[in-house]
Amino acid sequence: xxxxxxxxxxxxxxxxxxxxxxxxxxxxxxxxxxxxxxxxxxxxxxxxxxxxxxxxxxxxxxxxxxxxxxxxxxxxxxxxxxxxxxxxxxxxxxxxxxxxxxxxxxxxxxxxxxxxxxxxxxxxxxxxxxxxxxxxxxxxxxxxxxxxxxxxxxxxxxxxxxxxxxxxxxxxxxxxxxxxxxxxxxxxxxxxxxxxxxxxxxxxxxxxxxxxxxxxxxxxxxxxxxxxxxxxxxxxxxxxxx
Amino acid sequence: xxxxxxxxxxxxxxxxxxxxxxxxxxxxxxxxxxxxxxxxxxxxxxxxxxxxxxxxxxxxxxxxxxxxxxxxxxxxxxxxxxxxxxxxxxxxxxxxxxxxxxxxxxxxxxxxxxxxxxxxxxxxxxxxxxxxxxxxxxxxxxxxxxxxxxxxxxxxxxxxxxxxxxxxxxxxxxxxxxxxxxxxxxxxxxxxxxxxxxxxxxxxxxxxxxxxxxxxxxxxxxxxxxxxxxxxxxxxxxxxxxxxxxxxxxxxxxxxxxxxxxxxxxxxxxxxxxxxxxxxxxxxxxxxxxxxxxxxxxxxxxxxxxxxxxxxxxxxxxxxxxxxxxxxxxxxxxxxxxxxxxxxxxxxxxxxxxxxxxxxxxxxxxxxxxxxxxxxxxxxxxxxxxxxxxxxxxxxxxxxxxxxxxxxxxxxxxxxxxxxxxxxxxxxxxxxxxxxxxxxxxxxxxxxxxxxxxxxxxxxxxxxxxxxxxxxxxxxxxxxxxxxxxxxxxxxxxxxxxxxxxxxxxxxxxxxxxxx
Numbered sequence: 001x002x003x004x005x006x007x008x009x010x011x012x013x014x015x016x017x018x019x020x021x022x023x024x025x026x027x028x029x030x031x032x033x034x035x036x037x038x039x040x041x042x043x044x045x046x047x048x049x050x051x052x053x054x055x056x057x058x059x060x061x062x063x064x065x066x067x068x069x070x071x072x073x074x075x076x077x078x079x080x081x082x083x084x085x086x087x088x089x090x091x092x093x094x095x096x097x098x099x100x101x102x103x104x105x106x107x108x109x110x111x112x113x114x115x116x117x118x119x120x121x122x123x124x125x126x127x128x129x130x131x132x133x134x135x136x137x138x139x140x141x142x143x144x145x146x147x148x149x150x151x152x153x154x155x156x157x158x159x160x161x162x163x164x165x166x167x168x169x170x171x172x173x174x175x176x177x178x179x180x181x182x183x184x185x186x187x188x189x190x191x192x193x194x195x196x197x198x199x200x201x202x203x204x205x206x207x208x209x210x211x212x213x214x215x216x217x218x219x220x221x222x223x224x225x226x227x228x229x230x231x232x233x234x235x236x237x238x239x240x241x242x
Numbered sequence: 243x244x245x246x247x248x249x250x251x252x253x254x255x256x257x258x259x260x261x262x263x264x265x266x267x268x269x270x271x272x273x274x275x276x277x278x279x280x281x282x283x284x285x286x287x288x289x290x291x292x293x294x295x296x297x298x299x300x301x302x303x304x305x306x307x308x309x310x311x312x313x314x315x316x317x318x319x320x321x322x323x324x325x326x327x328x329x330x331x332x333x334x335x336x337x338x339x340x341x342x343x344x345x346x347x348x349x350x351x352x353x354x355x356x357x358x359x360x361x362x363x364x365x366x367x368x369x370x371x372x373x374x375x376x377x378x379x380x381x382x383x384x385x386x387x388x389x390x391x392x393x394x395x396x397x398x399x400x401x402x403x404x405x406x407x408x409x410x411x412x413x414x415x416x417x418x419x420x421x422x423x424x425x426x427x428x429x430x431x432x433x434x435x436x437x438x439x440x441x442x443x444x445x446x447x448x449x450x451x452x453x454x455x456x457x458x459x460x461x462x463x464x465x466x467x468x469x470x471x472x473x474x475x476x477x478x479x480x481x482x483x484x485x486x487x488x489x490x491x492x493x494x495x496x497x498x499x500x501x502x503x504x505x506x507x508x509x510x511x512x513x514x515x516x517x518x519x520x521x522x523x524x525x526x527x528x529x530x531x532x533x534x535x536x537x538x539x540x541x542x543x544x545x546x547x548x549x550x551x552x553x554x555x556x557x558x559x560x561x562x563x564x565x566x567x568x569x570x571x572x573x574x575x576x577x578x579x580x581x582x583x584x585x586x587x588x589x590x591x592x593x594x595x596x597x598x599x600x601x602x603x604x605x606x607x608x609x610x611x612x613x614x615x616x617x618x619x620x621x622x623x624x625x626x627x628x629x630x631x632x633x634x635x636x637x638x639x640x641x642x643x644x645x646x647x648x649x650x651x652x653x654x655x656x657x658x659x660x661x662x663x664x665x666x667x668x669x670x671x672x673x674x675x676x677x678x679x680x681x682x683x684x685x686x687x688x689x690x691x692x693x694x695x696x697x698x699x700x701x702x703x704x705x706x707x708x709x710x711x712x713x714x715x716x717x718x719x720x721x722x723x724x725x726x727x728x729x730x731x732x733x734x735x736x737x738x739x740x741x742x743x744x745x746x747x748x749x750x751x752x753x754x755x756x757x758x
Contacts, residue, residue, distance in 0.1 A: 057447070176382070
């Protein structure tokens with residue numbers, strides 16, 4: 001195994017440069033090192049001007065999503081040795097505006113998220129604030145998968161629909177809506193006006209890239225298709241029963 | 243300049259809980275949440291094991307309080323602990339009502355597990371991603387309230403103090419470099435700890451002690467800063483935490499000879515199944531110190547990233563590991579390239595938590611008018627010299643819920659239900675108590691790169707990296723064994739007299755007892 005590997009890192013300052021450029025850095029190649037460790041080596045030892053987000057480096061905070069050799073990935077969980085002998089190309093997540101270098105603007109998602117009401121709206125919320133609501137492990141399993149989303153934005157980066165249709169609510173937001181739709185004692189129809197729309201589930205053409213990209217095993221594509229059934233079944237009901 | 247009624251600095255567990263508490267108590271108030279990261283990146287997200295709160299029928303608030311006080315090495319403030327254990331079940335239940343996916347028993351009641359330093363099963367958990375679920379539940383719930391105005395990726399540089407009173411903050415919008423004053427009638431610091439002072443830590447990159455520095459510079463006293471908790475089981479190199487739940491579920495710590503060495507350190511006798519507050523479920527500081535002694539005896543295994551001992555989960559079996567510790571398996575496979583179902587996990591002590599912080603009274607008020615603090619940045623103290631593990635998350639909650647509703651002068655403490663309260667027809671009857679060290683929040687940012695780091699370089703002409711990695715390495719070498727029985731408690735500002743207070747069930751505890 002060689003001692004070093006080359007990182008080709010996208011550099012871009014939108015306010016002063018017309019297009020991103022790739023800059024090459026030689027970083028140590030060690031078995032334990034993730035791509036993020038390589039970037040931190042650059043930051044600490046070679047070029048302190050490089051900008052990127054990271055925090056927990058244990059795959060749970062969702063900060064360090066980038067495009068590694070063309071695929072969206074959490075760089076803390078993507079290892080340099082898997083790309084040896086290199087080079088490894090590190091670019092910002094696709095489908096988002098770049099703020100600087102590897103840092104992207106995700107405000108679009110943060111504006112869309114409240115639209116799907118990602119909170120619990122209980123059917124029976126009768127002011128009981130001091131009792132425990134029972135929930136069997138089976139009821140928990142019904143929605144738990146969708147609660148595992150870390151908002152890392154890899155699915156938006158992978159989604160070809162979001163790339164050409166920026167109004168699309170997107171995989172994570174819809175999966176989180178399903179997370180609350182499927183919780184016990186709630187109604188799946190509370191979010192119908194947002195989800196069963198052209199910018200909601202009907203925009204999805206079921207490419208399935210979101211599910212493949214998800215580092216946490218969430219299945220946003222499944223969530224979307226499932227809600228299409230919910231929405232379609234409801235439209236078949238007579239008005240009075242909707 | 244932007245003006246709000248309350249400015250919350252930090253958007254992790256404590257910050258979000260405080261913001262929600264404020265707008266629930268006084269819906270007419272406007273609350274700014276200023277965080278150097280998007281709230282869901284805050285370090286609360288990394289908490290794994292769980293949060294302690296009295297829920298089981300055979301448990302009581304007194305026992306929880308006793309475990310917390312003794313777990314603090316008798317150095318906490320007992321009236322704060324009393325308030326905390328009372329508040330904890332309500333906070334945990336509140337989270338449940340907001341949809342937090344607590345792990346459940348087959349009958350639907352919230353499940354609790356054993357945890358280090360606790361004599362009863364009282365630790366609520368959401369598999370081993372408790373902090374993640376907690377943070378996202380809070381963040382998503384906070385989106386309900388239009389009164390909560392977020393300043394995401396804004397880095398607070400200064401507290402504005404006028405005539406001895408805190409009136410707001412100055413922040414930099416990291417994306418643009420814009421500097422702006424954000425004023426408010428009260429400021430709540432929820433910025434988490436400063437684990438990144440140490441070279442080997444479980445803490446995320448964002449935990450840089452910003453709130454402690456802000457408070458200190460503004461004249462608010464800090465206390466107990468010498469009390470640093472070392473978690474016994476971190477993965478070498480990354481410092482990734484292997485949750486205490488791995489030991490609570492029955493994991494063993496083995497030295498190089500495969501011997502459960504904790505039995506040599508006054509931590510009880512080995513038993514095939516976990517025994518509360520014994521062996522691997524002893525206090526974290528005692529287990530970390532035992533590692534240091536084993537190292538001195540030559541009983542650890544050398545690796546390129548320092549000496550290690552082994553955590554053995556193999557006897558638990560794949561089914562238990564996948565059900566109760568899925569994240570542990572995921573982390574080991576991904577970052578250590580081993581499978582704990584079949585292999586030993588190399589572990590070593592790692593800096594984990596700051597017991598000390600900005601001095602607050604029991605209501606979260608600091609020594610500076612208008613300034614409150616909650617979570618890891620604060621020190622009430624319920625942690626004393628070494629907080630009980632699952633106490634930290636809950637404490638963040640309780641402390642955050644407190645100052646959250648207090649600035650508008652609303653009484654924030656309400657009596658906590660006892661386990662014996664009547665059950666509602668719709669409930670299984672379990673009262674859960676677990677407070678959350680929500681305050682494990684963090685601030686710190688990726689984009690902090692262009693600003694903080696560059697500013698540091700500009701000012702000092704050097705990188706902060708070598709500084710971070712040198713002085714701290716000395717103190718970590720002994721796993722904080724110096725912090726176990728410090729010579730004296732650091733007096734800081736107003737000290738809350740707590741030892742004269744009486745428990746409802748009797749007098750306060752003053753003499754250390756044995757653990758088991």
